[in-house]
Amino acid sequence: MGEISWGHLGQAQPGIRPGSTFFVTLRLADALAPESYLGWSRETNDRIQQETLKLHRPLTLSERERIIRRAHGKLEKLLDECQGICVLRTPEAAAAVKASLYSLESKLYLIHSWVVMPNHAHVVITLPVGQPVEPIAEHWKTSTAVVLTRLSGLMDPWHADVLCQTVAGPTRFRDFHDYIQKNPARAGLHGWLWVGGEGIPPINVIERWGDLSIDH
Numbered sequence: 001m002g003e004i005s006w007g008h009l010g011q012a013q014p015g016i017r018p019g020s021t022f023f024v025t026l027r028l029a030d031a032l033a034p035e036s037y038l039g040w041s042r043e044t045n046d047r048i049q050q051e052t053l054k055l056h057r058p059l060t061l062s063e064r065e066r067i068i069r070r071a072h073g074k075l076e077k078l079l080d081e082c083q084g085i086c087v088l089r090t091p092e093a094a095a096a097v098k099a100s101l102y103s104l105e106s107k108l109y110l111i112h113s114w115v116v117m118p119n120h121a122h123v124v125i126t127l128p129v130g131q132p133v134e135p136i137a138e139h140w141k142t143s144t145a146v147v148l149t150r151l152s153g154l155m156d157p158w159h160a161d162v163l164c165q166t167v168a169g170p171t172r173f174r175d176f177h178d179y180i181q182k183n184p185a186r187a188g189l190h191g192w193l194w195v196g197g198e199g200i201p202p203i204n205v206i207e208r209w210g211d212l213s214i215d216h
Helices: 034-055 061-079 091-103 134-152 170-186 205-209
Strands: 004-008 021-028 110-116 120-126 158-167
Touching: 021 134, 034 061, 061 158, 091 110, 091 120, 091 134, 110 170, 120 170, 134 158, 158 170
Parallel strands: none
Antiparallel strands: 004 158, 021 120, 021 158, 110 120
């Protein structure tokens, strides 16, 4: 599995490379209280620094991943508490997000799994070589902003931060797919309609699409 990083996608994220499979999380602006998110971020960074000092050397990629995976689990639990207005409970809002996710599917990326939760969304996608994550995430947010603003009253409905994890290897791919498919039930949303994806592994995606590029 590749490096995990978070933050605004406009910032440098050296572990996020084109031609990879990603687990992407978008959250609404009010999905977490500011103090909750800042506390989570501070705790995670402190843990990384503490381990670095303890070992008297930089952490290996796998060591850093273990810390951030645990941190990501804590963040997901906070999101599944469904804080905020939760406008994505509204069928019109959830449908708009789903439509946006699929608007460029098979053109700029391949969707493996997706879920729209009341205050956030997850998607696993594979990108062809040459296609970065940043404009795709921005497309999802900007193309749904008008609908979400109308329904929620939030002028900037999406939070600027996007969590993006690279996925490498069949085990991690299955883990992320299972997580997405079971996310509604874990949050107590039984019979939730806004989840899907066949979970087809990203094998020979580029060959399947042929000479696909960001100019097409």
